[in-house]
Amino acid sequence: MDEKEIHLRDYLRIINKRKGPILTFFILTLLIVIIATFTATPLYFTSTKVLIEKNTAGSLTTTSTYTAYDPEFIETHNQLIMSAAVIEKAVESLNPEKTYDTFFKKKEEKKSYIQAFAGWMNDQYISLKEMIGIETLFSTSDDVVEKQISSDIPLTKAQILGNLIKQNISVIPVENSRILQIGYLSDNPAVAMKVADAVAQAFIEKLVDMQMEVSGYSISWMSQKAEVQRKKLEESEQELQVYKKQQDIVTIEDKVTVLPERLADLSRNMTVSETKKKELLAVYNQVKNVRKEQLESIPAVVKNVSLESINQKIIMADQKISELSKKYGPKHPKMITAKNELESLKGKKYSELEKVVETIKNEYQLAEGNERDLKGLVDQTRFEAERFGEKSIQLGMLQRKVDTNRFLYDALVKKMKERDITERNQSVNVWIIEKAELPEVPAKPNKKRNILLGIILGLFGGIGLAFFFEYLDNTVKTPEDVEEKFNIPVISTIDLIKDKKQTVVQNVMGDASSLIAESFKGMRTAVLLSSADNPPKILLVSSFTPGEGKSSISAGLAMSLAHAGKKVLLIDADMRRPVQHKNFNFVNTSGLSSFLAGVTNETEIKMEQPVENLYLITSGPVPPNPSELLSSKKLKDLLSRVSSDFDMIIIDTPPLASVTDPVILSKHVDGVILVTWAGKTTYEMLAKGLKQLREVNAPLTGLVLNRFNAKKSGYYYNYGDYYYSSES
Numbered sequence: 001m002d003e004k005e006i007h008l009r010d011y012l013r014i015i016n017k018r019k020g021p022i023l024t025f026f027i028l029t030l031l032i033v034i035i036a037t038f039t040a041t042p043l044y045f046t047s048t049k050v051l052i053e054k055n056t057a058g059s060l061t062t063t064s065t066y067t068a069y070d071p072e073f074i075e076t077h078n079q080l081i082m083s084a085a086v087i088e089k090a091v092e093s094l095n096p097e098k099t100y101d102t103f104f105k106k107k108e109e110k111k112s113y114i115q116a117f118a119g120w121m122n123d124q125y126i127s128l129k130e131m132i133g134i135e136t137l138f139s140t141s142d143d144v145v146e147k148q149i150s151s152d153i154p155l156t157k158a159q160i161l162g163n164l165i166k167q168n169i170s171v172i173p174v175e176n177s178r179i180l181q182i183g184y185l186s187d188n189p190a191v192a193m194k195v196a197d198a199v200a201q202a203f204i205e206k207l208v209d210m211q212m213e214v215s216g217y218s219i220s221w222m223s224q225k226a227e228v229q230r231k232k233l234e235e236s237e238q239e240l241q242v243y244k245k246q247q248d249i250v251t252i253e254d255k256v257t258v259l260p261e262r263l264a265d266l267s268r269n270m271t272v273s274e275t276k277k278k279e280l281l282a283v284y285n286q287v288k289n290v291r292k293e294q295l296e297s298i299p300a301v302v303k304n305v306s307l308e309s310i311n312q313k314i315i316m317a318d319q320k321i322s323e324l325s326k327k328y329g330p331k332h333p334k335m336i337t338a339k340n341e342l343e344s345l346k347g348k349k350y351s352e353l354e355k356v357v358e359t360i361k362n363e364y365q366l367a368e369g370n371e372r373d374l375k376g377l378v379d380q381t382r383f384e385a386e387r388f389g390e391k392s393i394q395l396g397m398l399q400r401k402v403d404t405n406r407f408l409y410d411a412l413v414k415k416m417k418e419r420d421i422t423e424r425n426q427s428v429n430v431w432i433i434e435k436a437e438l439p440e441v442p443a444k445p446n447k448k449r450n451i452l453l454g455i456i457l458g459l460f461g462g463i464g465l466a467f468f469f470e471y472l473d474n475t476v477k478t479p480e481d482v483e484e485k486f487n488i489p490v491i492s493t494i495d496l497i498k499d500k501k502q503t504v505v506q507n508v509m510g511d512a513s514s515l516i517a518e519s520f521k522g523m524r525t526a527v528l529l530s531s532a533d534n535p536p537k538i539l540l541v542s543s544f545t546p547g548e549g550k551s552s553i554s555a556g557l558a559m560s561l562a563h564a565g566k567k568v569l570l571i572d573a574d575m576r577r578p579v580q581h582k583n584f585n586f587v588n589t590s591g592l593s594s595f596l597a598g599v600t601n602e603t604e605i606k607m608e609q610p611v612e613n614l615y616l617i618t619s620g621p622v623p624p625n626p627s628e629l630l631s632s633k634k635l636k637d638l639l640s641r642v643s644s645d646f647d648m649i650i651i652d653t654p655p656l657a658s659v660t661d662p663v664i665l666s667k668h669v670d671g672v673i674l675v676t677w678a679g680k681t682t683y684e685m686l687a688k689g690l691k692q693l694r695e696v697n698a699p700l701t702g703l704v705l706n707r708f709n710a711k712k713s714g715y716y717y718n719y720g721d722y723y724y725s726s727e728s
Helices: 008-017 019-039 073-081 084-094 096-103 105-110 112-132 134-138 141-152 157-168 189-247 253-288 292-297 305-324 333-387 389-421 447-472 479-486 504-510 515-528 550-563 592-596 626-630 633-642 661-668 683-695 718-727
Strands: 044-054 169-173 179-186 428-434 490-495 538-543 568-572 614-617 648-652 671-677 700-708
Touching (some): 008 447, 019 447, 044 073, 073 179, 073 189, 084 157, 084 189, 096 157, 157 169, 157 179, 157 189, 179 189, 189 389, 189 428, 253 333, 479 490, 479 683, 479 700, 490 515, 504 515, 504 550, 515 550, 515 700, 538 550, 538 661, 550 614, 550 648, 550 671, 550 700, 592 626, 592 633, 633 661, 661 683, 671 683, 683 700
Parallel strands (some): 490 700, 538 671, 568 614, 568 648, 671 700
Antiparallel strands (some): 044 179, 044 428, 169 179
């Protein structure tokens, strides 16, 4: 079976059905909120805003202003503001001996009854614990004595004021900033303003006190360390001086110091000289082994300035000869002069090439001599350094010891003086950027907001309660629910009779046009149309539990069929708690049980006639074994005989949950009608009864919802509206 899709109208139906609890919850909630709001003492709130920043200025010698990310920074100061030390300092600034009687005593007197009751309850609780020994069971003797002493000593005004401030103070960080909002809530606006400012100022003073205390400890520690380091420095300096005198190195101290530096310089120069000599040797080997005509291909020769100048002149001379050759012949004086100049320049060029080669040779020889001289100086310096090596090592160790001690001593003295100068410079800077103002309007209670919240809470709480009740309600409520869950048709719904003194039978008999009678007419039509070709002739009517109205439904259906001209026989087969004789005011001295037990025969069985076309066989005296009587062949014979005389036979049986009588009789009938009490019969009962009948293949005609309140269930059926409108 597919799950039913839930529509908005289903939710509206539940709300309409449970509108009573919803309205009750809404009204109670709203009344409670209104009473609590308008009877509450107005409380005023004001706040002081403080800006908290880390002091990014470092020491006197540093300029770094980098601030590391510290997510706990604001929360740390938040907790510091709420600490007992800050509260205590704020109480001192408020002068509790003077301000307490003015601002706080009245408040205490207002709550005297509550406090008296609370004190009495506390005394009773303490007495009970002492009586049963709980206090001594979980506490040491010292704890018990301390509690007894503290309970005997009354709180001072400062302590009471401190407790009040701690209870009502609040610290709210302003989002995405380093600003804290220190607020106070009080029934006196002046007290709220005064306390908020006092706590902010106490916070700043506490930070200063903490910084001064830390600075004092630091300076004292550094002073002690500086004195110890000074003595170490003096000892190391004396040790160095004694060593110099013993080793006679006072006059050659500078030499010992200079030798390593000189050796390093000579080594560097010798390396440079060796490199230069190798470069010149390579060039010299090139110019030495080539002809004059090939010298110009060597880069070192080409770079010569004089040679470059001569080459330029040769080029110009060639150009001049070329120009003159266009005008004059080879033997012209000008041509001869130009050629002579060219030959002269070439001669100078070869002379200059020889000078360049000679210059390269001289430079190489000079570099070679310099290398020899530097190597001799390096060897001599290394020899001198080795002579003073051991003494210089020891001297260096002593000197380093002196330098280290002097550095540590100087650093401590410098840091101590710096701390002494900057001891007032806090690691955290706090500024009051906005003082508390005198509040004019109470912060609590917010009447508009509370009433709005009361309306919302009452409305949605009532709706939630309605859906919760609906969730817990597992009873049969509507025809749609039954047809969806059990796939069985609901042939009729019988409304709940408002008149408690009138029964269903009396209503149908008294007014054939009443709403109940119309419901039975609908049931009659549904029964007759349940099988178009062959309507059921013998119907069995039963319920699941006692009190669901199956006897009234049997009688009502029988009367409705009789009113339609059908000849109907109503048999009361409920031989345990028979009701039909009471419905029609007959005597139940003889009936079905008498016939089945053999007391009377078929011809003597008594049939009463309550209304026209309706005949009734009462149950007769209650037998000790109803199930055995109903299982006998006599009942089957009786039904066979009377079925030819009547158009419809309706059998009223006991409830399914109590006995198996309906299951036994279902084998002899053409249809079974089950009666449920709307809002009372559970789905579990219905499922169990249907299972019993389906196991024996009982012919289920349909189900009747008795005592069905359409309006209460959230359903408005047209026939009901039509009926009421026609009556009016």
